[in-house]
Amino acid sequence: MKIPLADLKKQYLTIKPEIDAAIQNVIENTQFILGKAVSDFEQEFAKAHHVKHCIAVGSGTDALHAALWALDIGAGDAVVTTPFTFIATVEAISLTGAQPLFVDIEPKTYTMDPVKLEELLKSPQGKNVKAILPIHLYGQPAAMDEIQKIASKYNVKIIEDAAQSHLAMYDGKYVGNFGEAACFSFYPGKNLGAYGEAGGIITNDDEFAKKLRQLRDHGQSEKYKHQFWGHNYRMDGIQGAVLGVKLKYLAQWTARRREIAAKYKQAFSGISDLILPYESPKAVHVYHQFVLRTKKRAAFQQYLTDKEIGNALHYPIPIHFQEAYKHLGYKPGDFPISEACANENISIPAHPEMTGEMVDYVIESVMKFFS
Numbered sequence: 001m002k003i004p005l006a007d008l009k010k011q012y013l014t015i016k017p018e019i020d021a022a023i024q025n026v027i028e029n030t031q032f033i034l035g036k037a038v039s040d041f042e043q044e045f046a047k048a049h050h051v052k053h054c055i056a057v058g059s060g061t062d063a064l065h066a067a068l069w070a071l072d073i074g075a076g077d078a079v080v081t082t083p084f085t086f087i088a089t090v091e092a093i094s095l096t097g098a099q100p101l102f103v104d105i106e107p108k109t110y111t112m113d114p115v116k117l118e119e120l121l122k123s124p125q126g127k128n129v130k131a132i133l134p135i136h137l138y139g140q141p142a143a144m145d146e147i148q149k150i151a152s153k154y155n156v157k158i159i160e161d162a163a164q165s166h167l168a169m170y171d172g173k174y175v176g177n178f179g180e181a182a183c184f185s186f187y188p189g190k191n192l193g194a195y196g197e198a199g200g201i202i203t204n205d206d207e208f209a210k211k212l213r214q215l216r217d218h219g220q221s222e223k224y225k226h227q228f229w230g231h232n233y234r235m236d237g238i239q240g241a242v243l244g245v246k247l248k249y250l251a252q253w254t255a256r257r258r259e260i261a262a263k264y265k266q267a268f269s270g271i272s273d274l275i276l277p278y279e280s281p282k283a284v285h286v287y288h289q290f291v292l293r294t295k296k297r298a299a300f301q302q303y304l305t306d307k308e309i310g311n312a313l314h315y316p317i318p319i320h321f322q323e324a325y326k327h328l329g330y331k332p333g334d335f336p337i338s339e340a341c342a343n344e345n346i347s348i349p350a351h352p353e354m355t356g357e358m359v360d361y362v363i364e365s366v367m368k369f370f371s
């Protein structure tokens with residue numbers, strides 16, 4: 001049985017009439033950039049996360065870059081994140097001219113280790129830090145209560161990288177309620193994905209939202225009046241229309257992801273060669289990826305591929321080992337948990353379009369490999 005890691009075609013077919021009509025509407029209204037479809041989506045997405053504002057932008061990378069820029073972060077400043085992420089998190093810091101600084105992840109949640117964060121902030125290296133950029137990796141929020149306490153103690157801002165964690169919660173609150181802002185990716189394969197590039201920033205701060213709206217549109221306060229210079233971070237109308245339709249299904253799709261994850265966890269709980277995804281008791285994990293950790297990864301990956309079970313490595317090379325970030329001067333052993341996870345983590349299919357039969361097939365296959 002062939003089981004892809006995500007099935008966007010199947011998802012489209014379940015909502016085709018609504019999607020087709022929404023796209024057609026944008027074309028007929030010729031509101032190709034921003035426009036009503038985008039502003040309607042912004043309102044609904046903000047509401048879904050219990051925040052006041054959403055600013056729709058061109059990608060998750062745009063969202064991160066714009067949010068850091070709007071905090072006036074630039075040359076001479078530093079921003080702390082983790083090296084176990086997609087490179088965009090770190091690029092956004094570099095694009096502002098600031099220096100990325102890394103701390104390791106926790107071995108259970110794969111998110112920023114607050115103990116390591118505080119060690120860095122109180123060291124001489126921490127003196128230029130203006131912001132913390134925790135990543136809610138795979139759909140699980142970082143330890144935001146502890147990170148918030150540290151941020152206020154050292155007087156630094158928080159921007160959440162929520163690219164993988166639409167509707168995820170921590171301490172009973174949705175992501176996006178823990179810092180200045182949270183940044184989302186609507187890359188097609190994300191839990192809420194557009195039909196092209198798209199991203200969004202959510203915030204409760206009125207002034208920050210106003211600044212971001214201007215920054216997204218070349219710093220314009222009104223047409224051809226530029227109070228400051230910004231960039232073109234605008235979202236396309238068609239993406240807003242698609243996202244508006246798909247947002248209505250997000251809670252139900254997320255529940256299905258969680259249901260599949262629970263089945264997998266129950267089935268795999270006795271396998272000593274596997275570390276299963278841990279869900280912090282304070283978190284609602286949205287399982288953007290269902291990630292297993294095993295020292296037998298190479299053989300397991302080959303086995304899954306032979307069985308036509310989709311799989312992927314998120315992420316095989318931590319950022320401090322990337323050629324692009326050699327200049328930061330980190331060395332092997334600096335972030336041992338990130339380095340181990342890069343060697344041992346593997347994602348398997350857990351998307352909402354999977355049938356019960358598909359879930360059972362994955363379970364049987366994984367059990368067989370480890371027996």
Ligand SMILES: Cc1ncc(COP(=O)(O)O)c(C=O)c1O
Nearest residue numbers: 059060061086088089163185187
């Ligand atoms: C953790 C993380 N941050 C940032 C991004 C960047 O988002 P985008 O691809 O929409 O620019 C992604 C998405 O790939 C991501 O997974």
